[in-house]
Each structure stands twice: as structure tokens, then as C-alpha cells.
Amino acid sequence: MSKLYAITSENISIEEVVNKVTRRECGAINTFLGTVREWTKGRQTLSLTYEAYIPMAEKKLAQIGEEIAARWPDAQCAITHRIGELHISDIAVIIAVSTPHRADSYEASRYAIERIKEIVPIWKKEHWHDGTEWIGNQQETKAYPFGKPSKEEM
Amino acid sequence: MSKLYAITSENISIEEVVNKVTRRECGAINTFLGTVREWTKGRQTLSLTYEAYIPMAEKKLAQIGEEIAARWPDAQCAITHRIGELHISDIAVIIAVSTPHRADSYEASRYAIERIKEIVPIWKKEHWHDGTEWIGNQQETKAYPFGKPSKEEM
Incomplete structure (x- = not known):
């Protein structure tokens, strides 16, 4: 869990992710x-x-980190996304962004969550009170009949 | 430390403040x-x-919570500000805001930190490498020759 951009099946520690970005200049x-x-x-x-193609999901999370570094050169970002079975109020994803000044930390963090929804291959099955359903892509614009995208759709 | 709006001289636990706002509907x-x-x-x-007039500082933090409740009725906010001697990378303040959907959580959190700087009577002494200095109010628009505002200035 020392990676800045990680997929995990374990409970996520907020402190651990925050520690990855804590820096004296921030x-x-x-x-x-x-x-x-x-x-x-x-x-x-x-x-x-939640399920993911783990290597590609971590690569896409790291890509978001690079996009943030290009837009906010003083920012340091870390993201961990959990997969597996999650219950109500469990943390599915945590983003931490450190910056010298506060405005950038908000903007870069917001950018990160929007990009996660757009490009990271993670999908979820809802266990509703009245049935189960694969949700498709994160923007819910595309359904995957077999729960996940085909290799071609990736 | 079970108060939603607190001033403390202890190290601040992020998890503890987050737990105060974690809700099933968020x-x-x-x-x-x-x-x-x-x-x-x-x-x-x-x-x-950092020093503060603690009762008034906690009252002002709670006021910020009320302002947030008026603007974002589904939000729950908690704020803890530390006082005393802090070292590099120590957490001076933590804001946590939970909401059903993400946009509101960013906006309300940003609102909270700006209001803290504006209205909460907390002031700090910088121990620079080359001397010490009382900074005045948080916006640094007003110097306090004796380190803190007079009763009248509050």
C-alpha cells in the first residue's frame, strides 16, 4: 500500500493515504x-x-496523477480505490492532494474525482433491496450485459 | 472531542473528525x-x-456550521482547530463535510475554510528562522501589537 495510485481489497485508512502526500512545503x-x-x-x-481490471485501473489512476502534475505543478496526489464487497458508509475511494496553498488543493482534488469517473475501468454491482444489477461504466452511460466491458471495449 | 465544532490543544485525528459526519445517506x-x-x-x-478565545472561537465555528446548513441543507459539517505549539506538517485545522453527492461536499468545505479565516478569533505567532512575530488576524489585514485583539476589537 505504499503506491501513490492503488487498487485494494482492504479497508482504506484515511491517515495512510494522507501521509503519502504530507510535505513540509505544503x-x-x-x-x-x-x-x-x-x-x-x-x-x-x-x-x-466493485470490480476492476487492476493493472489498467492503477495505470489510469497514475495517469490522473500526471495530469494533475501538469496542471498544478506544486501538487502531490495519491488515490486508493477499493474493490470487492462494500457495505453502507464504507469508503470506496479516497483522493488526497497536498499543495502549498488551499485553492489548488480543492481544484486538483475535484479534477481527480471527475477523471476517475471518466477513465478508470472500475464497475460495480448494486445489491438493491429488491434485486441486483451491474451498473455498467462509472458515468452510467453504458451498460455491460456481462457485468464488465469486453476486452475490446477497454 | 465529541463536539462537532471544537478547539483542542491535542493532536487532531482525521478519522475521528470524519466519523462525526459519516452518515448512511451520504x-x-x-x-x-x-x-x-x-x-x-x-x-x-x-x-x-496558535491562540484563541476558545468559547468564542467554538461559537463562531458552530455559526459556520449553521451557515452551511442554510446553504446546503443535506450537508453535515464538523470542524476542529488546534491551538498551542505546532511544528512543520502538523494539522492546524480540519474540516469534514458529508453530503449525498460530491459537488456539495467540495463547495461547503471550501466555504467553511474561507469563513474560518474571516470570522474565527484565532491568531498565531510565527517562529521564523530569523525571529518571532505575531501575525494578527487570520487574513493578515490587521496587526495586534500585543499578539491578540483587545476585548473591544472582538
């Missing part, structure tokens, strides 16, 4: 935690199962 | 950590001493 650290929400448009979630 | 938690930066405009900080 006065600001923004963190974003994506947690499992119980209700979505009136429908109750019991749990979620 | 999918997003934004946290902001203000840390002690070593360099400011080419000048080296060795340590900082």
Missing part, C-alpha cells in the same frame, strides 16, 4: 472520500461489489 | 486539512503558536 491537504450511500433515487442499496 | 465526504508550511515567501517557519 499548507493544505484536500481529501475526498467516496462512500457507499444507502439511497439512490428512492431505491435502497444493501451493499455494492 | 456518498461523499470532503475534508480539508490546514497544515503548518515550512516556507512563506522565502522565509522559513520553525514552528507556530
Whole structure:
């Protein structure tokens, strides 16, 4: 778990990810935690199962880090995304961004979560109160009939 | 430390503050950590001493929570600010905001840190490499010759 950009099946420690970006030249650290929400448009979630193509997902997370370094040269970013079965309020993803001044930490962190939704090959199965469903891509614009994209779709 | 809006002289646990706002109906938690930066405009900080009028500072932090509740009714906020002697990279302040959806968590968190700088009576003494200095108010627009505002200035 010392990698800056990691996929894990373990519980995520916020402190551990924050420690990866803590630096003497920084006065600001923004963190974003994506947690499992119980209700979505009136429908109750019991749990979620996340899956990923791990090597490609970590590569895409690292790419987001490079994009951030290009836009905010003083920023240091770390991202960990969890896979496997998650329950309500579990942390699915954590982003930490340290910067000398606070405005950049917010902007780079926000950029990171939007890009994760756009380009990282992670998908989830909703275990609803009334059935289960593979959600497709993270933007929910594409369904995967077999739960995940084909090799060609990647 | 179970208060949502607290001033403390202890080391701040990120997990503890995050736990105060974690809720089943939320999918997003934004946290902001203000840390002690070593360099400011080419000048080296060795340590900082923060002081506060504690009851009024906690009252003002709670007021920020009320302002957030008025603007983002689904948000829950918690803020802890540390006082006393802090060293490089120590966490001086932590804000945590949980919301059902991510955009609000970023906006409310950013709002909180700006308001903390504006209205919370906390001030600091810089222990520079080449001397010490009381900084005045948090926006550094007003110097306090005796280190802190007079009762009248509060």
C-alpha cells in the first residue's frame, strides 16, 4: 500500500493515504472520500461489489496523477480505490492532494474525482433491496450485459 | 472531542473528525486539512503558536456550521482547530463535510475554510528562522501589537 495510485481489497485508512502526500512545503491537504450511500433515487442499496481490471485501473489512476502534475505543478496526489464487497458508509475511494496553498488543493482534488469517473475501468454491482444489477461504466452511460466491458471495449 | 465544532490543544485525528459526519445517506465526504508550511515567501517557519478565545472561537465555528446548513441543507459539517505549539506538517485545522453527492461536499468545505479565516478569533505567532512575530488576524489585514485583539476589537 505504499503506491501513490492503488487498487485494494482492504479497508482504506484515511491517515495512510494522507501521509503519502504530507510535505513540509505544503499548507493544505484536500481529501475526498467516496462512500457507499444507502439511497439512490428512492431505491435502497444493501451493499455494492466493485470490480476492476487492476493493472489498467492503477495505470489510469497514475495517469490522473500526471495530469494533475501538469496542471498544478506544486501538487502531490495519491488515490486508493477499493474493490470487492462494500457495505453502507464504507469508503470506496479516497483522493488526497497536498499543495502549498488551499485553492489548488480543492481544484486538483475535484479534477481527480471527475477523471476517475471518466477513465478508470472500475464497475460495480448494486445489491438493491429488491434485486441486483451491474451498473455498467462509472458515468452510467453504458451498460455491460456481462457485468464488465469486453476486452475490446477497454 | 465529541463536539462537532471544537478547539483542542491535542493532536487532531482525521478519522475521528470524519466519523462525526459519516452518515448512511451520504456518498461523499470532503475534508480539508490546514497544515503548518515550512516556507512563506522565502522565509522559513520553525514552528507556530496558535491562540484563541476558545468559547468564542467554538461559537463562531458552530455559526459556520449553521451557515452551511442554510446553504446546503443535506450537508453535515464538523470542524476542529488546534491551538498551542505546532511544528512543520502538523494539522492546524480540519474540516469534514458529508453530503449525498460530491459537488456539495467540495463547495461547503471550501466555504467553511474561507469563513474560518474571516470570522474565527484565532491568531498565531510565527517562529521564523530569523525571529518571532505575531501575525494578527487570520487574513493578515490587521496587526495586534500585543499578539491578540483587545476585548473591544472582538
